[in-house]
Amino acid sequence: MQRKSFSKMQCPVARGLDRIGEWWSILIVREALHGLTRFDQFEQSLGIAPNMLTRRLAGLVKAGILEKRRYSDRPPRYEYVLTECGRDFQPVIIAMHAWGNRHFAPEGQSVVLVNARTGKPADPVVVDRNSRRPLVDSEFRVAAGPAAVARTRRKMAASAWGIAQNPPLPAKRKSRTPA
Amino acid sequence: MQRKSFSKMQCPVARGLDRIGEWWSILIVREALHGLTRFDQFEQSLGIAPNMLTRRLAGLVKAGILEKRRYSDRPPRYEYVLTECGRDFQPVIIAMHAWGNRHFAPEGQSVVLVNARTGKPADPVVVDRNSRRPLVDSEFRVAAGPAAVARTRRKMAASAWGIAQNPPLPAKRKSRTPA
DNA sequence: CAGTATCCTGTCCGATACTG
DNA sequence: CAGTATCGGACAGGATACTG
Numbered sequence: 001m002q003r004k005s006f007s008k009m010q011c012p013v014a015r016g017l018d019r020i021g022e023w024w025s026i027l028i029v030r031e032a033l034h035g036l037t038r039f040d041q042f043e044q045s046l047g048i049a050p051n052m053l054t055r056r057l058a059g060l061v062k063a064g065i066l067e068k069r070r071y072s073d074r075p076p077r078y079e080y081v082l083t084e085c086g087r088d089f090q091p092v093i094i095a096m097h098a099w100g101n102r103h104f105a106p107e108g109q110s111v112v113l114v115n116a117r118t119g120k121p122a123d124p125v126v127v128d129r130n131s132r133r134p135l136v137d138s139e140f141r142v143a144a145g146p147a148a149v150a151r152t153r154r155k156m157a158a159s160a161w162g163i164a165q166n167p168p169l170p171a172k173r174k175s176r177t178p179a
Numbered sequence: 180m181q182r183k184s185f186s187k188m189q190c191p192v193a194r195g196l197d198r199i200g201e202w203w204s205i206l207i208v209r210e211a212l213h214g215l216t217r218f219d220q221f222e223q224s225l226g227i228a229p230n231m232l233t234r235r236l237a238g239l240v241k242a243g244i245l246e247k248r249r250y251s252d253r254p255p256r257y258e259y260v261l262t263e264c265g266r267d268f269q270p271v272i273i274a275m276h277a278w279g280n281r282h283f284a285p286e287g288q289s290v291v292l293v294n295a296r297t298g299k300p301a302d303p304v305v306v307d308r309n310s311r312r313p314l315v316d317s318e319f320r321v322a323a324g325p326a327a328v329a330r331t332r333r334k335m336a337a338s339a340w341g342i343a344q345n346p347p348l349p350a351k352r353k354s355r356t357p358a
Numbered sequence: 359c360a361g362t363a364t365c366c367t368g369t370c371c372g373a374t375a376c377t378g
Numbered sequence: 379c380a381g382t383a384t385c386g387g388a389c390a391g392g393a394t395a396c397t398g
Contacts, residue, residue, distance in 0.1 A: 006202065012279025012290060013209055013272060019283070021202045022370070023185065030192055034321075039380055049372050050381065064282075075378085077380070085282045091305040092274040093192060094314055097321075099271055100191025103243075103264045104198070111191060113314065114322045115307070122319055123308035126270040128294070128301040132311055135273055135292065140301055142213070142276075143293045201390070218360055228392055229361065235390095254398080256360070 019063040020089070024048060024056045029065060029086060030093050037079040065089070091126070098124045198242040199268070203227060203235045208244060208265060209272050216258040244268065270305070277303045 006014035006021070020026055024046070031045055043053055057080055060066040065086040071079045094113065101112065113122040126135045133139065185193035185200070199205055206225055215221055222232055236259055239245040244265040250258045273292065280291065292301040305314045312318065 010290065011206075011209075012277075012284060013275045014206060014279075015283040016275050016279035017202050017205060023196050023200045024371085026196060027185075027190075027193060030190075043380090049374095051373090051383080052371055054381065055370085075379080088278055088281060091303075091314070092271060092278055094305050095271040095274045096192045096195050098191075099267055100193075100195035102267060104194040105191060111189065111321055113319050115310075116318055116320045119322075122310075122314060124270075124305050124314055125308045126273050126303050127306050127311070129304045130302060131294075132306070135270070135301060135303055139295055140292050141295045142290055143298075203391080222360090228394095230363080230393090231391055233361070254359080 019065060020060070022056060022059070024052060025060055025065075026093070026096075028053075028056055028060060029082070029089055032066065032080065032082050032086065033090050033093060037081055039078075039080075042080075060086075094124050095126060198244060199239070201235065201238070203231060204239055204244075205272070205275075207232075207235055207239065208261070208268055211245065211259065211261050211265065212269050212272060216260055218257075218259075221259075239265070273303050274305060 006018040009015065020029060027046055028042055028048075031042055036042055036045060039050075039053065039057075042048065042057075043050060046053075048056075057066065057068075061068050061080070064083055066080045067083050068078050068080055071077055097111070097113065113124060114120060115122055127133055128135055128140075185197040188194065199208060203225070207221055207227075210221055210224055215224060218229075218232065218236075221227065221236075222229055225232075227235075236245065236247075240247050240259070243262055245259045246262050247257050247259055250256055276290070276292065292303060293299060294301055306312055307314060307319075
């Protein structure tokens with residue numbers, strides 16, 4: 001029972017972590033977003049051990065983030081391409097990239113995002129699609145979504161949902177013995 | 180030598196993962212962004228074992244993401260508050276949140292971001308701060324930053340830097356000749 | 359209440375060797 | 379070339395007991 005399945009949680013962040021929580025998985029997806037598709041491409045660019053790569057790749061396929069596709073028959077060959085779900089992970093990568101660049105680049109930013117045409121560096125921010133206003137905590141908060149309100153009766157750790165209580169934060173009874 | 184230190188890599192994503200790569204760490208930061216500061220708040224809202232919490236908390240402090248602050252002397256009491264670096268992690272959380280909501284919410288979105296005043300749900304996107312244009316791969320690409328160009332002579336796996344080769348995308352060769 | 363100390367299990371990950 | 383098989387170490391994570 002090593003890892004409590006985060007998927008049990010209602011929090012979408014936890015659910016996501018259940019799919020790509022491992023270090024390599026994220027880096028593999030990053031490479032895939034760069035266009036890599038084949039085993040040895042990942043192996044070489046990441047310097048990952050082949051068995052680990054096999055495992056992570058299989059995990060990502062099972063999680064629905066990558067799709068394994070046979071692209072050659074005579075010698076059976078497969079390629080790994082991102083699903084829509086995998087491609088949708090890009091904003092997370094970009095956000096992580098920006099964060100890393102800002103705080104963990106002692107010698108300066110070694111890698112930056114640039115506009116493909118102008119070549120001008122980009123500065124990634126997360127905004128609301130409609131208002132285009134930055135999503136900062138002062139202006140936005142998390143709330144129960146449609147699916148949650150439909151079953152508010154259920155007793156759960158609200159914070160684990162990603163739901164911030166507006167008031168202080170109630171003491172959450174949580175029996176340590178589920179069953 | 181269990182985990183190859185990702186910090187060795189020049190890739191900012193890898194460096195970031197070196198700091199908050201563990202599952203719990205991310206969830207702890209998420210809770211901290213919600214305003215939690217004390218040990219038992221984290222413990223209860225996450226349902227995490229106390230020793231794990233101690234370890235992750237210590238790790239986050241060492242990574243410079245949380246700061247441990249004594250807020251009471253008579254009974255020595257500490258609180259854990261986000262550093263600037265930790266607060267800057269919020270966009271990543273938001274992006275992950277959106278991703279999880281989009282793809283792993285079978286029964287509908289249980290948690291959504293809303294505008295604090297209007298209550299209207301927000302739809303997070305990553306854009307360039309200046310142009311406000313969405314950062315999609317068709318329009319943007321990664322490139323060597325200032326720190327990288329200064330030592331281009333060094334031989335490294337380019338992709339591990341997060342540097343995409345300018346041409347179409349190196350892996351995109353659709354050559355039907357596997358080997 | 360706010361943690362620390364111990365012990366244990368699972369598994370992430372690396373290294374290496376092997377196969378069609 | 380594109381992986382699979384096997385081995386072993388380190389540590390995340392869980393359960394429990396204990397302390398000021």
